[in-house]
Amino acid sequence: MSGDETGGPSAEADVKREAIRAGAVLAGIAAVEDIDRFAPPGHRPGDILRGARSVVVTAGGQPTRGSWHPGSARPQASVGYNRSIAGNSAYRVAHYVEDRFGYRAMPCPSGQVAGHYPYASLKLMAEMAGLGTRSMAGGVILNETYGLLYFGAALTTMPLQADGPLATPVCPDQACIRQWEKKGTTPCLEACPTCLSGQLEDGRIGWMEYRQDLCFPRAQTTAMDSFQKLLLAAMAESDEERRKMIVCGSHFTRAVRSLAYSAELSAQCFECLRRCPVGRRRRHELK
Amino acid sequence: MPQPISADLYNRYRDLVLPLTNATQRYEPGMPHRGLTDAEIAAELGVTEAVAREIRCVAELESVDIACYFEADGWKEARFGGAEPGETGG
Numbered sequence: 001m002s003g004d005e006t007g008g009p010s011a012e013a014d015v016k017r018e019a020i021r022a023g024a025v026l027a028g029i030a031a032v033e034d035i036d037r038f039a040p041p042g043h044r045p046g047d048i049l050r051g052a053r054s055v056v057v058t059a060g061g062q063p064t065r066g067s068w069h070p071g072s073a074r075p076q077a078s079v080g081y082n083r084s085i086a087g088n089s090a091y092r093v094a095h096y097v098e099d100r101f102g103y104r105a106m107p108c109p110s111g112q113v114a115g116h117y118p119y120a121s122l123k124l125m126a127e128m129a130g131l132g133t134r135s136m137a138g139g140v141i142l143n144e145t146y147g148l149l150y151f152g153a154a155l156t157t158m159p160l161q162a163d164g165p166l167a168t169p170v171c172p173d174q175a176c177i178r179q180w181e182k183k184g185t186t187p188c189l190e191a192c193p194t195c196l197s198g199q200l201e202d203g204r205i206g207w208m209e210y211r212q213d214l215c216f217p218r219a220q221t222t223a224m225d226s227f228q229k230l231l232l233a234a235m236a237e238s239d240e241e242r243r244k245m246i247v248c249g250s251h252f253t254r255a256v257r258s259l260a261y262s263a264e265l266s267a268q269c270f271e272c273l274r275r276c277p278v279g280r281r282r283r284h285e286l287k
Numbered sequence: 288m289p290q291p292i293s294a295d296l297y298n299r300y301r302d303l304v305l306p307l308t309n310a311t312q313r314y315e316p317g318m319p320h321r322g323l324t325d326a327e328i329a330a331e332l333g334v335t336e337a338v339a340r341e342i343r344c345v346a347e348l349e350s351v352d353i354a355c356y357f358e359a360d361g362w363k364e365a366r367f368g369g370a371e372p373g374e375t376g377g
Binding site for chain 1: 355356359362
């Protein structure tokens, strides 16, 4: 649906502009058939919206440039990430597509369908929409300009011209290739050898392995898993005084506040990306 | 509505389920690596999808010691102290 007879903007440009108007910093379009080549049955766009043909992926909610320069790690963990912006812009795009073009649309649920499994991979959608590529840092999608971004998606039955995946990988950066050649490591691998391992080959990612299970306590220190584990520990504790120390202690208090206030639920660890050179120039432009 | 499963059933399959999931994720450009879905895990183990899902969800939580959550803030602050933001260290 590129362009129209009046020479007006294409439908693709129109929906992307709506995403930006709604607060996204970037938007891209992925074809469902591209996503289906990788996503397993049960986790495809068509499993969420019957007849989905396109996915409008919105990006935003990234840390401000100042957030990368906190006095300690904790403040960035508290405010570094705003989950609502990418999701809200996707929600608005979905309404816009329905109202303006008359096709069904719905936001892709951004949460988990059960346990740690998502409804669908927003990372895969972002990749197929050309918003970035997989990185050594746990497969986080890195964007050339912004580095770390968060994603939302609007699924639609509307056929839209897809942007498709980027031809050139964003990761590794030239600085990382130089470090690999000198020291056999990269800034992200060096930052978190517990969660990350991998190898660069001929200036590209040869392979990367990410231990999501080990990343959880760092990335979601006081989120749902932490709350459940502490609750279980408190319930199992027969001594009333010790039970009090668990429930009234600072960690459980923070976990409860996280659930209520919704901050600190995720993205509480930025260590693998703190030294990532992708997007660094933008971060250093400000005084 | 998901039903809790028995401890016996969970203990029988717990160690088999986690290696099949996304707990460890591998990326090699052009290679189709991914963890199995609950339906695929169920087919592999000969249980229902609902049972596979319950085992996975409990195992995901149980696999990480609670001490890791307590220690995470200290680890992050230590890392932070050793890394200048935006420097590659190369």
